[in-house]
Amino acid sequence: MSLIRLTRRAAFGLFGATLLAGVAPASAQTVIRIAVTPGPHAQILEAVKPIAAKKGIELKIIEFSDYVVPNQALDAGEIEANSFQNQPYLDNQVKDRGYKIVPVGLTVNFPLGIYSKKYKSWAEVPDGAKIAIQNDPTNGGRSLLLLQDKGVIKLKPGVGYKPTVLDIADNPKRLQFIEIDAAQTPRALDDVAAAAINTNYATQAGLDPVKDPILKEDPKGPYVNLLAVRAADKDKPWVKELVAAYQTPEVKAFVLEKFKGAVLPAW
Secondary structure, eight states, rough: OOOOOHHHHHHHHHHHHHHTOOOGGGOOOOOEEEEEEHHHHHHHHHHHHHHHHHHHEEEEEEEEESHHHHHHHTTTTSSSSSEEEEEHHHHHHHHOOOEEEEEEOOOOOOOEEEEEESSSGGSSTTTOEEEEEESSHHHHHHHHHHHHHHHOEEEEEEEEEEOGGGEEEEOOOOOEEEEEEEGGGGGGGTSEEEEEEHHEEEEHHTTTTTSSSSEESSSOOOOOEEEEGGGGGTTTTHHHHHHHSSSSSHHHHHHHHHHTSSEEOOO
């Protein structure tokens, strides 16, 4: 059974239990199901949860292990919000899949890193080495832009934020790029010279996003993460309250203390 169906059953069960208890749903807190990826996004939402409760919102945090299902579930109405993606990724999803999903507030930034189990610095990576990058246009393109920024490769002019390996104009070290699912990049470290790994997956794999990368992205740029909802819901009162609960001094302090610079508040 799919996670989306399980989510639906859980929601109906909650609704039914409320009715059986003789309490009208309107008298309870507003229940908001919000999808996250495991790791920092989920941990941060746990810190948001008690703040949201004071604003009349009961957060039901649902973890998905990839970057595809959270938008599918949101667009299908199985959840009310998600917190896992940046603007370029959302733009790509909306363009490719026709989702009516919009951003409503900035959350945090996860500077991307290039990691290696075999080499302690990028200078040690040999010519012709295999480098794993994400196979989705946004994250894979982000990794290529990082490598260009560090002088490893050159991309064709005008490629924007979603270049592919076909847009590489100059590759002096003759690197071989292996494109795999973003969630699998930490597992690839045993088989490649280095891998571009998103911070949430790096922390899940026990990597230190501050100390371990042999190359690291500049934290400035378009890759700030965001809260997203369906376009039809964007003006509902609970959306404003959810954003306000997230963008608090308490949550900012939690992020800075918990992640020690691996995750940065963006508000």
